[in-house]
Amino acid sequence: MSLLSVKGLVKRFGGFLATDHLDFEVEPGELHAIIGPNGAGKTTLINQLSGELQPSEGRILLNGRDVTRLPVNKRALSGIARSYQITSVFMEFTVLQNVVMAVQAAEGHSFMFWQPVLSDARLVEPARELLATVGLEQQANICVGILAHGARRQLEIAMTLAMRPKLLLLDEPMAGMSRHESLAVVELLQKLKGRYAIVLVEHDMDAIFALADRISVLVYGKRIACGTAEEIRSNADVRTAYLGDQEEMI
Numbered sequence: 603m604s605l606l607s608v609k610g611l612v613k614r615f616g617g618f619l620a621t622d623h624l625d626f627e628v629e630p631g632e633l634h635a636i637i638g639p640n641g642a643g644k645t646t647l648i649n650q651l652s653g654e655l656q657p658s659e660g661r662i663l664l665n666g667r668d669v670t671r672l673p674v675n676k677r678a679l680s681g682i683a684r685s686y687q688i689t690s691v692f693m694e695f696t697v698l699q700n701v702v703m704a705v706q707a708a709e710g711h712s713f714m715f716w717q718p719v720l721s722d723a724r725l726v727e728p729a730r731e732l733l734a735t736v737g738l739e740q741q742a743n744i745c746v747g748i749l750a751h752g753a754r755r756q757l758e759i760a761m762t763l764a765m766r767p768k769l770l771l772l773d774e775p776m777a778g779m780s781r782h783e784s785l786a787v788v789e790l791l792q793k794l795k796g797r798y799a800i801v802l803v804e805h806d807m808d809a810i811f812a813l814a815d816r817i818s819v820l821v822y823g824k825r826i827a828c829g830t831a832e833e834i835r836s837n838a839d840v841r842t843a844y845l846g847d848q849e850e851m852i
């Protein structure tokens with residue numbers, strides 16, 4: 603059984619079909635990339651997977667369980683987590699403090715500001731492990747407010763992982779990053795895939811081709827192709843859809 607199964611998904615905005623009878627699967631540990639021109643419906647799809655948008659039709663199954671109607675917070679608890687929206691980052695706190703609070707929240711406690719959380723090894727140890735996973739150990743004691751854009755994104759991913767998701771949703775995580783910062787994120791995702799299934803929407807084709815186990819191509823809300831990087835590169839329909847910026851893709 604697939605980890606994620608999307609069946610007959612439709613999203614209408616008025617008479618406009620933003621998601622057009624979409625079927626797709628994500629296997630455990632797979633990094634499944636979604637590419638497509640602007641307006642293809644990539645973010646609309648992610649919003650339906652995360653629970654922010656209700657589909658007009660169709661079903662979303664996680665390990666065979668229908669999660670289509672679960673609201674965002676319940677869906678995150680069931681194992682589908684989107685990086686930014688379940689993380690509330692406290693700018694005036696350190697990187698470590700923020701991850702400790704995410705670990706605490708994931709264990710079902712609400713934030714307890716009056717408690718010296720950093721003295722609780724049961725919270726600090728997993729938090730330090732998460733920082734090591736995302737490559738932020740050196741910045742543990744830095745105030746979040748002064749983190750660079752790329753490091754901030756790494757922190758958000760660490761805080762999302764505190765939820766122990768099975769499936770991680772990332773919508774353009776490299777947007778606005780320097781080359782150096784995107785390479786750090788590629789390296790991080792390389793490390794995370796296998797341990798977590800990941801649905802990645804991204805414009806950076808180098809990143810997509812380096813990371814994706816499979817790529818789905820969306821055009822006008824429809825999936826026109828799905829396959830490995832090699833298959834997608836040589837797919838005639840995909841090349842046609844990308845004719846405008848073919849140079850960039852190949």
Ligand code: ADP
Pocket residue numbers: 615620638639640641642643644645646647
């Ligand atoms: P992508 O992320 O692939 O660029 P989107 O999912 O953001 O595309 O948008 C897909 C299409 O749906 C676009 O034509 C967009 O204008 C439309 N759309 C997205 N959200 C809404 C909304 N809330 N109301 C109406 N139209 C929307």
Ligand code: MG
Pocket residue numbers: 644645646
């Ligand atoms: Mg988008």
